[in-house]
Amino acid sequence: MTIVKNSVVSITYKLSDTSGNVLEETEEPISYLHGGYDNIFPTVEEQIHGKNVGDSLTVILEPEFAFGEYDAELVRIEDKDRFPVPDVQAGMQFEGQSDDGEEMLLYTVTEVTDDKIVVDGNHPLAGQTLHFTCTITDARPASEEEVAHGHAHGEHGHHH
Ligand SMILES: [Zn+2]
The missing domain is CATH 2.40.10.330 (Thrombin, subunit H)
Incomplete structure (x- = not known):
């Protein structure tokens, strides 16, 4: 399935700094609602748009698109x-x-x-350029309820 607006996308990801230090890594896939719902970094979302299950990508996030410039x-x-x-x-x-x-x-x-x-009060990662590497492990159309809520439900998504 190709990722379009209102897809529930599952990804595994690794977040590292420019020296290659891993800051965060998923053990299980996480699911998010794709299409501008602010569930993940917007720059990552733009890159995932139009990709397919099985695709891997690395997105370089400048500080202003990650955790902000250092203030x-x-x-x-x-x-x-x-x-x-x-x-x-x-x-x-x-x-x-x-x-x-x-x-x-x-x-x-x-x-x-x-x-x-x-x-x-800066985020510990403020001012850092980050590398977000992810693999799209699954995708499905979102339910009406998920679109209304603005987030994914189910196993790796949001629980009420
Ligand atoms: Zn919900």
Whole structure:
């Protein structure tokens, strides 16, 4: 089957950085609803469009199409004694509002000194170019319900 809009596509994939370090790899195929539903990276979706079951492809994702450019303004320095979490250590992650209060960001503690804590609201993969290699393992037409919900159901898809 050729991948067209409103196909449920199953893929196995591997996400690596430009040095070839594997960041993420599927053990089981994942399924997504194809056709602009924002289920996977849009650049990957564009490349999968028109392909067939059995095809493999590698898509190079520039930072702006992956996890965003690195934004130095998302780095914040906080006073340790006013920090809400006790015993903070580098590497800890927590959710918090962005400075403008408009979105929730995942902050990573990057440095802890005697009185200051540095937190970084960039995605850990921000600023990185990524290689997304995938194989299309299966495809089928989506059900009306899946199209209405905007995601795939079933074994490797969304469970309610
Ligand atoms: Zn659903």
